[in-house]
Amino acid sequence: xxxxxxxxxxxxxxxxxxxxxxxxxxxxxxxxxxxxxxxxxxxxxxxxxxxxxxxxxxxxxxxxxxxxxxxxxxxxxxxxxxxxxxxxxxxxxxxxxxxxxxxxxxxxxxxxxxxxxxxxxxxxxxxxxxxxxxxxxxxxxxxxxxxxxxxxxxxxxxxxxxxxxxxxxxxxxxxxxxxxxxxxxx
Amino acid sequence: xxxxxxxxxxxxxxxxxxxxxxxxxxxxxxxxxxxxxxxxxxxxxxxxxxxxxxxxxxxxxxxxxxxxxxxxxxxxxxxxxxxxxxxxxxxxxxxxxxxxxxxxxxxxxxxxxxxxxxxxxxxxxxxxxxxxxxxxxxxxxxxxxxxxxxxxxxxxxxxxxxxxxxxxxxxxxxxxxxxxxxxxxxxxxxxxxxxxxxxxxxxxxxxxxxxxxxxxxxxxxxxxxxxxxxxxxxxxxxxxxxxxxxxxxxxxxxxxxxxxxxxxxxxxxxxxxxxxxxxxxxxxxxxxxxxxxxxxxxxxxxxxxxxxxxxxxxxxxxxxxxxxxxxxxxxxxxxxxxxxxxxxxxxxxxxxxxxxxxxxxxxxxxxxxxxx
Numbered sequence: 001x002x003x004x005x006x007x008x009x010x011x012x013x014x015x016x017x018x019x020x021x022x023x024x025x026x027x028x029x030x031x032x033x034x035x036x037x038x039x040x041x042x043x044x045x046x047x048x049x050x051x052x053x054x055x056x057x058x059x060x061x062x063x064x065x066x067x068x069x070x071x072x073x074x075x076x077x078x079x080x081x082x083x084x085x086x087x088x089x090x091x092x093x094x095x096x097x098x099x100x101x102x103x104x105x106x107x108x109x110x111x112x113x114x115x116x117x118x119x120x121x122x123x124x125x126x127x128x129x130x131x132x133x134x135x136x137x138x139x140x141x142x143x144x145x146x147x148x149x150x151x152x153x154x155x156x157x158x159x160x161x162x163x164x165x166x167x168x169x170x171x172x173x174x175x176x177x178x179x180x181x182x183x184x185x186x
Numbered sequence: 187x188x189x190x191x192x193x194x195x196x197x198x199x200x201x202x203x204x205x206x207x208x209x210x211x212x213x214x215x216x217x218x219x220x221x222x223x224x225x226x227x228x229x230x231x232x233x234x235x236x237x238x239x240x241x242x243x244x245x246x247x248x249x250x251x252x253x254x255x256x257x258x259x260x261x262x263x264x265x266x267x268x269x270x271x272x273x274x275x276x277x278x279x280x281x282x283x284x285x286x287x288x289x290x291x292x293x294x295x296x297x298x299x300x301x302x303x304x305x306x307x308x309x310x311x312x313x314x315x316x317x318x319x320x321x322x323x324x325x326x327x328x329x330x331x332x333x334x335x336x337x338x339x340x341x342x343x344x345x346x347x348x349x350x351x352x353x354x355x356x357x358x359x360x361x362x363x364x365x366x367x368x369x370x371x372x373x374x375x376x377x378x379x380x381x382x383x384x385x386x387x388x389x390x391x392x393x394x395x396x397x398x399x400x401x402x403x404x405x406x407x408x409x410x411x412x413x414x415x416x417x418x419x420x421x422x423x424x425x426x427x428x429x430x431x432x433x434x435x436x437x438x439x440x441x442x443x444x445x446x447x448x449x450x451x452x453x454x455x456x457x458x459x460x461x462x463x464x465x466x467x468x469x470x471x472x473x474x475x476x477x478x479x480x481x482x483x484x485x486x487x488x489x490x491x492x493x494x495x496x497x498x499x500x501x502x503x504x505x506x507x508x509x510x511x512x513x514x515x516x517x518x519x520x521x522x523x524x525x526x527x528x529x530x531x532x533x534x535x536x537x538x539x540x541x542x543x544x545x546x547x548x549x550x551x552x553x554x555x556x557x558x
Binding site for chain 1: 253
């Protein structure tokens with residue numbers, strides 16, 4: 001009983017850490033839960049690299065869920081992570097048409113995570129679109145957009161970086177780039 | 187339509203607005219502008235959506251980078267080791283629960299069906315009835331006899347038909363005289379549940395008797411012939427031996443496994459009865475249902491026991507209640523419950539006689555006990 005309370009307390013702390021993007025918490029989660037996922041993947045025709053991918057996907061799913069504010073700790077954090085990884089790995093095995101009707105040697109309990117993964121898949125699709133769009137923009141647009149919007153550089157800094165003689169030119173260039181980006185990914 | 191330059195300027199303002207670079211006044215002004223011009227409002231919405239996506243993308247990219255760097259810093263060899271943890275008992279159970287249950291039920295099924303196939307259960311049933319009391323079920327015999335009679339009658343229909351209609355008794359067994367004045371002993375299991383008891387002597391006379399004493403623990407019952415036709419017999423030729431007899435002692439019995447007296451001889455084979463029962467001897471004499479209650483005599487003509495049953499699984503293994511217990515039972519009978527004196531004979535007139543003579547003298551004192 002005490003151990004369960006402890007686990008609950010610990011899980012809550014971990015979730016708070018994830019919300020804040022706390023690196024040490026992420027490191028701790030990695031150290032604590034990765035071995036179980038590594039075991040599950042490597043014992044089901046996977047490599048270490050696969051385990052890493054699957055695990056990181058799961059952490060991202062967890063991160064999104066926590067930050068969206070709809071993560072209710074209905075099961076142990078460990079169980080949630082395991083369930084997501086298991087599902088992801090099964091999907092991947094099926095996609096690669098490798099022998100994988102089910103996972104042998106279930107080492108943990110599981111909870112249903114299909115809805116979470118659906119949300120995750122949609123998000124990933126969007127991100128892929130953004131990434132591709134940025135690549136398609138080419139230079140200098142890609143850098144201008146990234147510097148201004150993602151790295152929060154000022155127009156002044158961008159002028160200097162790209163050698164624009166006045167900020168109006170820079171603004172025009174940014175505007176054009178933005179219009180292209182909009183076409184590509186909205 | 188908004189002019190190109192206006193658009194550029196608007197986007198620039200929108201960016202400043204979204205990035206939070208405006209002061210309160212500027213912000214209110216900008217918001218009012220968007221409220222008043224739907225076209226501009228729409229452009230702002232789109233700009234916000236696009237930047238939201240870019241932001242999300244950036245966050246995701248950062249997170250991935252962070253996770254990758256954590257992974258790179260991990261002590262993978264240590265994790266590899268702990269990645270093959272021995273599953274705990276609980277997880278083992280969770281994992282193999284179904285298999286285990288199925289295996290267990292298959293095992294159970296296999297065990298019980300094997301036991302069933304190999305006849306274990308019928309043995310169980312038998313072992314509880316390896317001891318069979320030797321009273322004779324008359325109904326079966328009677329039926330057979332009537333069937334035989336019917337056949338005989340058809341064959342010789344001109345032969346005079348048997349005028350006597352024998353009233354069939356339910357059970358038959360043997361009993362023998364304790365005294366010359368009409369006291370007999372037989373087994374308790376013979377007269378148990380009896381409505382009435384008749385005894386039939388070697389001359390074929392049927393006499394009414396009553397149960398005067400029962401001792402279920404020794405399986406003994408004392409009868410008294412109450413029939414008015416009964417006259418005291420000659421002195422009882424045999425005596426009752428209260429000392430233990432030895433193994434190997436030659437013994438014989440006379441009983442009524444059928445309507446005629448049947449002699450059987452053998453030897454005392456064990457000092458205890460069925461299942462180590464100390465109140466009985468084991469005797470090796472061929473006995474059959476109907477022998478129950480018959481005397482077991484040694485070669486000097488001492489009654490050493492009363493046939494009570496046999497072991498069904500072994501041939502020739504019979505059990506006889508030791509005379510000692512018979513005497514104890516007799517002593518336990520309250521004298522005032524008896525109408526006549528029950529004095530056990532002490533004078534043996536059989537010793538030294540050849541067996542045929544002994545039998546001749548004894549058989550007048552041995553009765554068929556018929557129970558209705």
